[in-house]
Amino acid sequence: MQSDLGNILGEKLFSGEGSDIYRKGIAHTENYVSYILWDNVKAIYVRGTVSTFNGIPSGENRALSVIDANGNREDFWLSGFFRMKQERRQQFTEAYSFVLQNTSERLWRQFIQSLSEGNRLSFNEFEMTKDAFYFHKTFGGWKEVNTTHIRGCGIGTGYFYIQYQEPDKKIKTKRVGEVRSIPNIHIIQSFINAITQ
DSSP, X not given: OHHHHHHHHOSEEEOOEEOEEESXXXXXXXXXXXXXXXXXXXXXXXXXXXXXXXXEEEEEEEEEEEEXXXXXXXXXXXXXXXXXXXXXXXXXXXXXXXXXXXXXXXXXXXXXXXXXTTOOEEOSSEEEOSSXXXXXXXXXXXXXXXXXXXXXXXXXXXXXXXXXXXTTSOOEEEXXXXXXXXXXXXXXXXXXXXXXX
């Protein structure tokens, strides 16, 4: 079975807690075998946490979840007691970059095609069309912001922020949701960077 898995997935590149990352996909092989090939990836979620006890770090982890078109999920994560060592952080960064290298171009094409067809896309915490972003209001409903008013985006303390400026008004920063709840956040960041240059 292991040789069959090697033929399907290729060389193992990153060993994680949970699933491992291979040249052609991500797989879980302990107790049972499940895998997702890069060509079948529909969404990627990324997250990180630092736990504290009385202000003292008690644990840290960084994780990514890969979802395929059928809703199957593989989780890759690295963790550390107290704080992760720099080499573990670097390993996670390299693993995440490798996943994006193998999935981003196809996911970007699908994203752009869907926008050009006039679809309203959901990113769980907000929605968008080619002409506007739609954010949940505090007291129900949606706040619509024209795409031409978007000025930038950023990530801080686990949240994704979008900056926008409506005509004759100051730039506003809107916290639109937790990073861990937003699929393909790298696509949104790339899109915002492209329209604000």
